[in-house]
Amino acid sequence: MRQSIKSIFSLGLTSLAFLAIACNSLTKGKPKDNNKASIETKKSDYEMAYEFLAKLKSEKVDTIIFYKRTCINCCDFFNIFWVSNGQRNLTKFYFDFEDMQSHSKTINLKSDRVFEILEENYNALKSTSIKSNTHKNKDGTSTLSGIDHYCYAQMSIYTNQDSIITDNMKDHDFDEYTDFGINPADTKEKRQTNDSYKENINSKWNLWLTAIESEISIMPETIKREKETLRTKK
Numbered sequence: 001m002r003q004s005i006k007s008i009f010s011l012g013l014t015s016l017a018f019l020a021i022a023c024n025s026l027t028k029g030k031p032k033d034n035n036k037a038s039i040e041t042k043k044s045d046y047e048m049a050y051e052f053l054a055k056l057k058s059e060k061v062d063t064i065i066f067y068k069r070t071c072i073n074c075c076d077f078f079n080i081f082w083v084s085n086g087q088r089n090l091t092k093f094y095f096d097f098e099d100m101q102s103h104s105k106t107i108n109l110k111s112d113r114v115f116e117i118l119e120e121n122y123n124a125l126k127s128t129s130i131k132s133n134t135h136k137n138k139d140g141t142s143t144l145s146g147i148d149h150y151c152y153a154q155m156s157i158y159t160n161q162d163s164i165i166t167d168n169m170k171d172h173d174f175d176e177y178t179d180f181g182i183n184p185a186d187t188k189e190k191r192q193t194n195d196s197y198k199e200n201i202n203s204k205w206n207l208w209l210t211a212i213e214s215e216i217s218i219m220p221e222t223i224k225r226e227k228e229t230l231r232t233k234k
Helices: 013-024 045-058 113-127 197-201 204-217 224-229
Strands: 005-009 039-041 063-071 075-084 087-096 101-108 134-136 142-146 151-159 163-165
Touching: 045 063, 045 075, 045 087, 045 101, 063 113, 063 224, 075 113, 075 204, 075 224, 113 151, 113 204, 197 204, 204 224
Parallel strands: 005 142
Antiparallel strands: 039 101, 063 075, 063 151, 075 087, 087 101, 134 142, 151 163
């Protein structure tokens, strides 16, 4: 049977309200400086992050976890976890709307959890991926759901022997229904389930992404605006 794809682009009031707060409000308060001082530069956070990634790769450090968190038309945050000579580190790159500057900050990590989950589940992470929020209809067509403004995570992992580069893992891929961001009371139609929900939410990727965001969220060096964009903190 020939299948067609119907794309639904819905603007959820909840999603828009969240993005309006996260993207238009100015951050209050500075992150604490518990390790190396924050570095300010005229370069963009994007340039700084990818230059640092290239530097780490050229130095052949033990492990690099490049975590990019983006909200479309809003903001980007870059967190690079890396291990060199047994020392675990996190270098953060972000643009602060309080001083209109790009910053970088390196923290010496005490927790092993992010690296332990990577090591324990590397094969599963390499052989699986997060699937799109989609629903197959009885007539053979599929409903793919999306919104204009959304957030996603993207990963690049480098070890001494191997690497993993992911596609964008969108927040709504982890929603139970295709009409994410819409108040069920506002529609009389039966809600369509995300066929990939259970697989995505029970995946090793979700386990690992949740651990990464948990690590980021509890750090005093993480600014309020970045915390507001985390999927697990909504």
